[in-house]
Amino acid sequence: MREKVIIVLSGLAALVLAHNLYVMLLVLPDEAAQGAIFRIIFFHVPAAWTALLGFLAAAVASAFYLARKNLRYDAFAVAVTETALAFAAANLATGMIWGRIIWGIWWTWDPRLTSMLVCWLLYAGYLMLRRAVEDPTQRARIAAVFSIFACVDVPIVFFSIRWWRTQHPQPVVWGGGSMDPAYWNMLFANWAPLLLLGAALAAIRMRQEEQQRRLEALRRQAHAW
Amino acid sequence: MDGRNFTYMFYGFLAAWVILAAYVVALVGRQRRLERELENFKHLLEDREGERK
Numbered sequence: 001m002r003e004k005v006i007i008v009l010s011g012l013a014a015l016v017l018a019h020n021l022y023v024m025l026l027v028l029p030d031e032a033a034q035g036a037i038f039r040i041i042f043f044h045v046p047a048a049w050t051a052l053l054g055f056l057a058a059a060v061a062s063a064f065y066l067a068r069k070n071l072r073y074d075a076f077a078v079a080v081t082e083t084a085l086a087f088a089a090a091n092l093a094t095g096m097i098w099g100r101i102i103w104g105i106w107w108t109w110d111p112r113l114t115s116m117l118v119c120w121l122l123y124a125g126y127l128m129l130r131r132a133v134e135d136p137t138q139r140a141r142i143a144a145v146f147s148i149f150a151c152v153d154v155p156i157v158f159f160s161i162r163w164w165r166t167q168h169p170q171p172v173v174w175g176g177g178s179m180d181p182a183y184w185n186m187l188f189a190n191w192a193p194l195l196l197l198g199a200a201l202a203a204i205r206m207r208q209e210e211q212q213r214r215l216e217a218l219r220r221q222a223h224a225w
Numbered sequence: 226m227d228g229r230n231f232t233y234m235f236y237g238f239l240a241a242w243v244i245l246a247a248y249v250v251a252l253v254g255r256q257r258r259l260e261r262e263l264e265n266f267k268h269l270l271e272d273r274e275g276e277r278k
Contacts, residue, residue: 035230043238
């Protein structure tokens with residue numbers, strides 16, 4: 001069943017993405033000031049939304065784990081965290097390439113960029129921490145507490161451009177900035193395939209976490225004999 | 226399409242997809258390792274079960 005869901009999600013993501021790429025590159029009008037590079041926003045912003053949503057979902061699942069002690073919540077938390085980390089890396093990389101052309105620099109210690117990098121490092125630390133603890137229940141408990149702690153950075157990333165004066169562009173979504181409706185629609189339209197892809201990758205990763213747990217149980221059984 | 230900065234737009238798209246593709250490759254590698262290790266442990270436990278009998 002899960003195999004079929006993963007295939008359907010991936011197939012849908014590929015179809016929507018192919019359509020979006022066609023519209024993005026051949027139909028949408030150019031942005032007057034930035035030229036072609038403006039189109040990076042259609043991956044940069046949805047990748048950030050997917051990542052931040054994944055980190056929030058991981059924190060919720062971690063809270064559920066601490067309340068109910070069901071290891072499926074822990075498997076879900078690690079699956080969405082790892083997938084979200086890949087999207088966060090895509091967000092940082094595309095932002096740096098855009099900044100190189102528009103700002104003339106690859107990186108600046110601006111509150112938005114810095115908080116996103118800190119977010120990435122925190123969740124990379126979460127994954128490293130998991131590798132350091134052998135006992136599954138202890139690992140799940142420590143990781144859940146860490147995930148809830150790391151989640152504090154998510155609203156800081158999101159609201160940083162409202163709370164501080166930043167070099168990063170001001171918010172165009174739920175903010176004071178404005179954008180052509182055609183760009184606006186594409187921004188949301190391209191979030192759909194990234195969400196579908198993220199869900200498919202998280203489902204694969206969750207299955208692997210369950211297999212890993214089975215493997216650890218077999219290993220303990222083998223040592224006990 | 227306006228040709229300005231087209232190369233860097235391409236690099237941006239490429240970077241995003243290379244990162245996600247690298248993650249998919251890592252997932253495939255992990256899946257293969259898990260299946261191999263699960264198979265090995267199952268055989269090991271079956272062998273030990275046989276030795277006991």
